Amino acid sequence: MRIDPAIVRRIARLARLSIADGDLARVAGELTRVLDLADQLADAPLAGVEPMAHPQALALSWRDDAVTASDDAGTLLALAPEARGGLYLVPKVIE
């Protein structure tokens, strides 16, 4: 698959990455090579092979529905760059 600079710009925006215009062509080329590598898998005989969702043959283990968390609010909020009145603060979001 060919990745062009427009695609790079788009996925960079979705991922909140800043890529300078001068770098777009180079990154596009690198991503194309990564995808080409992955594309080699398309030649593998995969008929009847189920798509893999997880590399290990594990099933989920479950938790019983009980509240066992201790109240860590103070500790957790203290890690935030900014908090006030029990709320995490972020720059104003305008809807």
Added chain:
Amino acid sequence: MTDSHPWQAVIGLEIHAQLSTTSKLFSDASTAYGADPNTQISAVDVALPGTLPVPNRAARDKAIRFGLAIGAQIARKSIFARKNYFYPDLSKGYQISQYELPIVGSGKLVVRTDDGRTLEVEIQRAHLEEDAGKSLHDVFHAATGIDFNRAGVPLLEIVSAPVLHSAQDAVAYMRTVHTLVRWLGICDGNMQEGSFRCDANVSVRPLGETKLGTRTEIKNVNSFRFVEKAIEYEIERQIRALENGERLVQETRLYDAAHHHTRPMRSKEDADDYRYFPDPDLPPLMVTDTDIATIRAGLPELPQARRQRYLETLGLSDADAAQLCADKATADYFEAVLTALPGQAKLCANWVLGELAAALNAGGLAIESSRVSAVAFAHLLRRVHDATISGKIAKDVFAAMWTGEGDADAIIETRGLTQISDVGALAAAVDAVLVEFPVQLADYRGGNEKLLQFFVGQIMKRTRGQANPQQLNTLLREKLHS
């Protein structure tokens, strides 16, 4: 919209039902509503590095319960996926959801509309996901506050096929889902608290066209009335635009109840590409045949089946059966009354939906908190059935029971309300009234039959309403025609 219009609306709903678990979907923090901000958060909910999600079995089982109730295939293996987007109240930068392999496959739900039609609505899928936190834009002047108490609360997203064609049908479907999730005990259905909310996908197309038009998605509407109004507005807006030759854009819109319109949501402009991929932190979610059999065995009789039974076995009207089955507590109360007074389904239904519903409504009470128990209520109705008191007197007795004056028999006894069924006593009352009103009597006998009600009224007054109405009627007619 109207029948004369050449447009057809096509609507699909995505309903988010909060699963009523005590702890979150992937952490052991509490889901209780109304706590102070950020007092019910764990390191998982705020996405501290190194934390891992551990799923809640009860949430899975409740999702399966819903799937079985709509006759859907339950996936023996389903996958949690990451839905990636950036928003301050989404701590990880992705929401754990399900994408390609949801736990509940396609099923269907029978919906009875307000005007008595029956729709069979296809539900395409239902999947488990976690809720995001809550953004508070109005608390601080220059900042947005984030409360993560909601983050990680389990949701079941129920996705209908685009098969609904009016705002009214969409709301009827939403109400049916609302009834079902409460009936199953998997969601408390509280819309004010956000436990049950809905996104509506709306498009229009020329009537007869099979291809879907460009759709818009109305986000997060949390009342039945607003869903109806928002969809109505959106249908009209799209038709107006198309008739003016404009092109519609696929976008997410917000319903503004105060101004009754929808407008584009700016924050969602970039959000059309969520780059889903299987969450490497969570191996596949497996469900065994035994799990399914156990959950199936615990299913209650479903609303649709119960309504059918009320129609066919108990002979109730369509409207009564539908009203009783609008929620399980009402249907259960009705059945408890009927068990105590077998064979009197119509009488029980009339009173549960009439006097009792009115009293609950006036007091703002749920039927579970009724001041009159089903057994006490049945006892009152027994006295109506065996003609100890008339229906009219029974309403007074019920009012007294409601205010706590005692049981039906005690109130009838102390107030001396027993109906006069003694023919001699009734005859005396009839005679006395006929003597008192000779002019009216002559008038009646001269052909003015409307005066029958006048005599009934006078005799009731004389007997303080305690005359047995059927007996009175027979006796009065006999005397008038003699």
